[in-house]
Amino acid sequence: MRAPTRTGACNGAGHTMAESREKLLALAAELAADFATRAAEHDLNNTFPIENVERLKQTGYTALVIPEEHGGLGANLVDYALCQEQLAQGCAATAIAINMHLFGLGSMVERATGRPEERLFFDAIGRGKQILGGGISEPETGGDWGYFATKARRDGEFYVLNGRKTFTSLSPVIDLFMVMATLEDETPPRSATFVIPRGTPGLELVETWNAMGMRATASHDLVIRDVRVPAIAMANSRPVGPVDESAISLFTWFSVSVAAVYTGIALAALKFTREFTARFKPLTLPRPIKYLPGIQFAVAEAEALVAQSRALYLGIANEYLASPASFKGEPGLARVVTAKYVATNNAVRAVDYCMEAVGAHGILKKFPMERYYRDVRAGVNHPLSNARARELIGKSALGISLAETPRW
Ligand SMILES: Cc1cc2nc3c(=O)[nH]c(=O)nc-3n(C[C@H](O)[C@H](O)[C@H](O)COP(=O)(O)OP(=O)(O)OC[C@H]3O[C@@H](n4cnc5c(N)ncnc54)[C@H](O)[C@@H]3O)c2cc1C
Known part of the structure; x- marks a missing residue:
């Protein structure tokens, strides 16, 4: 390590x-x-x-x-x-x-x-x-990293995969697809990640991506039809089930970086807001709108949200670097997920405050603000989504395991 x-x-x-x-x-x-x-x-x-x-x-x-x-x-x-x-x-x-x-x-x-x-x-x-690309999300399973409708069947020294992946960002340039699939005929049930080179017969990209935000990600569908790969293409495998502490490292790198990307959008929105409010001066005002209390208060809210987020995810990242072993079990997972949860939600609110400060010009295509407004909204949907994050964070704080039944 x-x-x-x-x-x-x-x-x-x-x-x-x-x-x-x-x-x-x-x-x-x-x-x-x-x-x-x-x-x-x-x-x-x-x-x-x-x-x-x-x-x-x-x-x-x-x-x-x-x-x-x-x-x-x-x-x-x-x-x-x-x-x-x-x-x-x-x-x-x-x-x-x-x-x-x-x-x-x-x-x-x-x-x-x-x-x-x-x-x-x-x-x-x-x-x-x-370039690696993801095959986690599926039409059937959404953002759940523990269960996959895509199936891998063992056939001698090979596996044969069938399924469909959605949200495959970077699809035009992926060299190696990381396809997660459930292994057939395994007791207890297991899933695995397969590394499949572009061009392997049976892999087909279907250009479905046309989204409100993050449009330039080409997150198309990947159809996997009787894709035959040698057994050594299986990178790792784990029991089928909800994400658990074995996924803490993966979730830490994901949560912290996703938090940072969406906070980056809020920072860009703040930069534009500073520039715009410093130069926009309606005829009826003696000075640019940045001197208005409403503008200052909106910017203050956005600044405070971004500052909270950065303190949280950079703090978590530093703590993780210093002692990965201290991130244990569901409480450890909850700590890293909290960073993503807070930052992606704060970023939406921060961009909304910026939009409010900029006013109607914010919705014009000639300015980047409306793109920030659309892009930032994707953040809360990356795993763990708001509902799942609240469940993990809440249960962890209350000493309830995710595995406890009944769930509610
Ligand atoms: C810009 C962008 C790029 C992406 N790139 C990739 C990529 O490259 N590779 C990839 O694999 N994926 C990618 N994704 C997919 C993404 O990370 C999620 O997997 C996907 O957005 C989740 O889909 P979903 O919201 O439809 O499904 P779900 O996660 O199923 O959520 C649907 C809704 O139901 C709720 N819900 C569902 N199940 C439960 C449950 N058990 N408990 C509580 N609430 C539940 C959720 O909270 C949410 O409100 C990308 C997404 C975006 C937006």
Whole structure:
């Protein structure tokens, strides 16, 4: 397992963590500025920014969380969150799409034990610039990471998979699909993740994505029809059932980064609000609208919401880096899920306050505010959704296990 890294310590490559973080953030800011120039166009046309992914590859950002020895940038959980927060300010769709590639990698690196196949895998991402994509969500099972309608049947040294995945972000550029499926004929029932290369016969992308927000993510459907893969394509397996503490690492990387992406949208909205309210001066007022109490109070609310979120998810990320083992059981899971829950909901409210401050100009297509307003709304739907998060957080606080029956 990779040793936890902290700002001030040396990362083994001759520079301090603070210097590394500064470089990573400068890269994320440069990419964000570039992506911002095309974000409106891709959103409007529902197109996928392939050129952004090319830049992410060239600059090493697609290997942000991969250790430097494998050609990656060596970001830890906090670096990763700060970079994603920054990237989302330029193009939230690109940020959340690449997040679907990065979060699982971060967790894999954290849990790595140095096996040769792990090293090959990290090389494929770091040096080979391969892109991973998700096959978790399904029409039948929504955002539940514990159950899959997609089935994998053992056939000698092979598995044969059938099913349909939805919300496959990054679909035009995925090299390796991470398909989660229930293993047939296993007692007790188990599910597994299969790594399936693009182009494998039976894999078909169906271009279904046309959404209100995060339009440029190309989160199309993936149809899996009699896809035959060698048994070694099975990356890991677990008992079928609700997400449990074995998923804490995965949920931590996911929750913290999703929190950061949606907070990034709120930060972008605040930036636009500052600029707009400083220059918009109705004829009837002596000064721009930023001098009005209503504007100041709305901005204050948005600032406070963003500050709460950042303190929470960066705090959780730092605590996790310092002591992953202290995140145990459902209370540990509840801690990381709280960060995502608070930040994605706060981001919606913060953008709403910004919208209120900007006024009617906020809904005009010529300004980015209406895109922020639509994009930010996707955040609460990523696992754990609001209802599931409240159940976990509430039960955990009350000392009730998720496994207890009856459920309510
Ligand atoms: C922009 C974007 C990109 C995405 N990219 C990917 C990707 O690359 N790969 C991928 O696999 N997925 C991806 N997703 C999917 C996403 O992470 C969720 O899996 C999906 O949005 C959940 O779908 P759902 O809300 O329809 O389903 P559900 O999670 O089933 O939720 C539907 C509603 O029912 C409630 N609900 C359902 N079951 C329960 C329960 N047992 N207890 C309490 N409440 C319940 C929920 O709270 C919610 O209100 C993406 C989503 C978005 C918005």
